[in-house]
Amino acid sequence: MGALKKIIYNCKRATFLIEKKLIGRLTLREKMELHIHLFGCSVCRVFDKQSALINQMVQQLFKSTKDNGAHLDDTFKQDLQHRIEDELNKN
Numbered sequence: 001m002g003a004l005k006k007i008i009y010n011c012k013r014a015t016f017l018i019e020k021k022l023i024g025r026l027t028l029r030e031k032m033e034l035h036i037h038l039f040g041c042s043v044c045r046v047f048d049k050q051s052a053l054i055n056q057m058v059q060q061l062f063k064s065t066k067d068n069g070a071h072l073d074d075t076f077k078q079d080l081q082h083r084i085e086d087e088l089n090k091n
Helices: 003-008 011-023 028-040 042-067 074-090
Strands: none
Touching: 003 028, 011 028, 011 042, 028 042
16 A cells, blocks of 8 residues: 555544644644545544544633632542543553
8 A cells, every 4th residue: 555545544543643733743744644634534624623622622621720729639530540541441
C-alpha cells in the first residue's frame, strides 16, 4: 500500500493526530497527513469538530471551577481514576 493510501484510509492515525493537536503541536508532516485524511473522511471531520468542542467545554469547566474556588474531593478523584483504568484495561 502506498504512503498516500495509508494516510487516506487510516482513521486510527487521524484520531491520534486530532487529539495530539488539541494538547500540543503537530509537525508539518503530521499537519499534512491530517489535512489529507480529513479532506476525504467525513467521519473524522466530525470527530475533529466534536473533540475540539469537548476540549473547549472541559477547559471552560476547569477554569470556572478554579475561579470559584471549587475542587473535586480526593475520593471522587480516586474513583474516577479507577474507572478510567478499568476502561483502559478492557482493550
